[in-house]
Amino acid sequence: MRQVVMHGPGNVRVEDREDPNIVEPTDAIIRLSATCICGSDLWPYRGAEPVDHQVMGHEYVGVVEEVGSDVRNVKVGDFVVGSFWASDNTCEICQAGYQAYCVHRVLMGTIGTQSERARIPLADGTLVATPGMPDPDLIPSLMAASDVLGTGWFAAVAAEAGPGKTVAVVGDGAVGLLGILAARQLGAERIIAFSRHTDRQALAKEFGATDIVEERGDDGVARVKDLTDGLGAHSVIEAVGTQEAMMQAIRSTRPGGHVGFVGVSHDVAIPGDELFMAGVHIHGGPAPVRQYLPELVQLIWDRKIDPGKVFDLTLPLDRAAEGYRAMDQRTATKVLLTV
Template identity: 60%
Template sequence: MKATILYGPGDIRYEGVNDPKIIHPTDAIIKLSATCICGSDLWPYRGLQPNEGPAHMGHEYCGVVVEVGSAVRTIRPGQFVVGSFCLSDNTCPHCKFGFQSSCEQREFMSGAQAPYARVALADGTLVATKELPGSDLIPHLLATSDVLGTGWYAADAADVKEGSTVAVVGDGAVGLMGVLATKEMGAERIIAMSRHKMRQDLAREFGATDIVVERGAEGIARVRELTRGVGADSVLECVGTQEAMSQALECARPGGTIGYVGVPHGVTFDGQALFFAQRRMLGGPAPVRRFLPDLMDRVLNGRIQPGKVFDLTLPIDQVAEGYKAMDQRRAIKTLLTV
């Protein structure tokens, strides 16, 4: 088969590789129904993250199981499944505590930008639907695999509650999913920080009540103005840069909570400033597996349509154009048809 390989900054290719095989008895092989490009894939694509040799790309996936290892018990061929980018056994102490992304056997998914993929720890990682979904649901179910699950975790980590005032830092796909998540959790005021009209419109569709176009000190001042000088109860940091983290901290009220899911690049903290700020912080790689059953049910019941975040759809053999479009901010998130 062919698969997406990153050779170096800007050098993404769709080329022949060996078909995936069962390696461990806990593995499964799935036939992808669709896959996509993640914002985090752009870090190595841009040369901002080390990449040792050719890397098989892709960690967001859904599809039909075609083969399982001898130790797999709950997943069977023919089922439609969605899985997390963090592969987990879902039985260790960390998994049972709801942090499958810190599983004692954790692996990170790769190689999903391809027609077929191997999923390790299949029983703990994959969640099956009762029946095969229609093609119209595939983009929405695919979104639950990472981008929605990550945005949802940002809101959960930020302790969003009924009636909360929330600020979302970052208007990429994860930030937009954070807006959707906070709306679903009952936030009363949702402030999306965005400079881009198309992203602003989507944020409003997902539930944003206010848009702040300013950044830095001006953006912080605007959030304070909207909250009558108090600050937000909850802030979602969905970028990973120093500017975004600083903005998130300053937008939160004393006693407020920051949920941070942007992979940090060059982020540092001033211990004394944190001490006197009196803000809570929780974040990291999202334990998507904790949320998957609920998120999939919301999609299947027609309650949410997170797949609207995909604003560019390409056949997988045009994956290089998908990376380029996202790198140049011509697309929020690219869906790849298989």
């Protein structure tokens, strides 16, 4: 089968690799319909994380081709969506809703889903089948549910977005944009998007943003304070992962408010004294996407949300290198790879 391998920073190739096989009786093998490139894939691409002949990709939708002898919840022929963490969905941590920390978790990035086929460990706990075979136009949205929508949703939940709340969103990438969509679905009254890109501003508004702030850092914080009687937002989503973004999020939040952070933190250090005086709640990390998947799949199936709009470039798997380049150079927000 064809699979994406990152040989080193900036060096992405699509190669012939062996087809996956069932290893554990809880495994399933899927034939992918689509996969995509994640913002976090850019960290090794840019040399900010080590990489050496690494298979890539952790987002996937597709059709079940084979199941292990212990698999009960999905069957051959099902169209399925799964999270970037395989999880048993039965351990105490999963039952508490934190499947990204399942005691048996497997990071799908170590398996690599930018490929024609993939082995999915813990298939019963990981995969969610759609009600039937989806229309082709639903594939991008179901693809988004696998990570960026689930992550944006978790960020909005962690930020306690809800009725009567003002939500601010730091980061206008796919996750930030879908955090806006999630906040709107969760009933937020007002949604302030930080963005200085015209096309992303337009999508932010389409997803539910009521206000756009182009300023960043402390100037951006001042604008949020202006818009909230000097108090700050109730809920702030941090979807970047830099020191500036984290501090912008904390400082934009009112005392007692909530920061939901899902940007993969690089060289971030939160000063304890400032956090102490801020009086905000902070929660984040790798999203427990599996918790939200049944609800998200249904919302997409019923055409109540259209998160697939974050994909602004679609390429066949064999042209993955172009997709990485486009995201690195920010000519694309999020790249879908068809298989």
